[in-house]
Amino acid sequence: MIGNPFHVLSTVDSTNNYAMAQVNAGPVADGSTWFAMEQTAGKGQRGKQWLSEPGENIMLTTALQPALALPQQFMLSVAVALGAYDFFLKYAGDDTRIKWSNDIYWRDRKAGGILIENVLRGNVWQYAITGIGININTPHFPPSLINPVSLRQITGKNWDSLALAHDLCACLEQRYSRLHPAVFDQWLEEYKSYMYRFKEPGLYKVNGEIFQGIIMDVLPDGRLCLEKGKTMLELGFGEVEFVIVK
Incomplete structure (x- = not known):
């Protein structure tokens, strides 16, 4: 236990x-x-x-x-x-x-x-x-x-x-x-x-670019499916940063 x-x-x-x-x-x-x-x-x-x-x-x-x-x-x-x-x-x-x-x-x-x-x-x-x-x-x-x-x-x-x-x-x-x-x-x-921001718009940073995206899914291997405009990105751990506006 x-x-x-x-x-x-x-x-x-x-x-x-x-x-x-x-x-x-x-x-x-x-x-x-x-x-x-x-x-x-x-x-x-x-x-x-x-x-x-x-x-x-x-x-x-x-x-x-x-x-x-x-x-x-x-x-x-x-x-x-x-x-x-x-x-x-x-x-x-x-x-x-x-x-x-x-x-x-x-x-x-x-x-x-x-x-x-x-x-x-x-x-x-x-x-x-x-x-x-x-x-x-x-x-x-x-x-x-x-x-x-x-x-x-x-x-x-x-x-x-x-x-x-x-x-x-x-x-x-x-x-x-x-x-x-x-x-x-x-x-x-x-x-x-229970996910934070699931299917809600939010700011993200990928490869130095900040954009508004929507988390649409999480795959069984853990990759995050992030909608960016008309593109669906599949991102692994460390490849995306949640941008938090203080």
């Missing part, structure tokens, strides 16, 4: 780095999870940093061993995104969304992110090192960040980030335990129904 065992680290450079070192040192149980009170070099997607004050937010990594072939890796990404969505929806309400590919949004603001790093042994997908950061108690963010939001800002309440981390693990487990190719079509439709 995700979160069993659940390790609490007082300080670490990155929970993903720590988990990666553990699986490289020897076998660990599927669902082993490491939660950090403080990260000194937390990682986000495409090399971005994830920073947080000690004990303020959820910063955890779980080592998963999905019974899937590597070409099916977007299935895991969808399952994890749905689990994180289920969690945040409980506390933040119906304005919760999933921004492609697996950020958690509230309205137009980013509440959390997911970073999955794969460990391969030959052609075998041995582990998916799945890092999740969710803003829980941050009262204010640096002006340099475009659109962050925390659960505290949404609800006006302070939360126990460690207790919520255990609840997040339970929500992830609800999805992960049912992860199977038979459910993927259904889950992909569910994922799209």
Whole structure:
């Protein structure tokens, strides 16, 4: 089960780095999870940093061993995104969304992110090192960040980030335990129904050009179908930037 065992680290450079070192040192149980009170070099997607004050937010990594072939890796990404969505929806309400590919949004603001790093042994997908950061108690963010939001800002309440981390693990487990190719079509439709800007006009940046487009679909391999005028672009991870007007 995700979160069993659940390790609490007082300080670490990155929970993903720590988990990666553990699986490289020897076998660990599927669902082993490491939660950090403080990260000194937390990682986000495409090399971005994830920073947080000690004990303020959820910063955890779980080592998963999905019974899937590597070409099916977007299935895991969808399952994890749905689990994180289920969690945040409980506390933040119906304005919760999933921004492609697996950020958690509230309205137009980013509440959390997911970073999955794969460990391969030959052609075998041995582990998916799945890092999740969710803003829980941050009262204010640096002006340099475009659109962050925390659960505290949404609800006006302070939360126990460690207790919520255990609840997040339970929500992830609800999805992960049912992860199977038979459910993927259904889950992909569910994922799209929760997507930020799905079939709504928005600004995007591709190859340095900013334009208004509409997300029309997400393919089973994770590519985003973005309508640009009369053209349909099929874009992979890192090939498109959502333009947020502050």
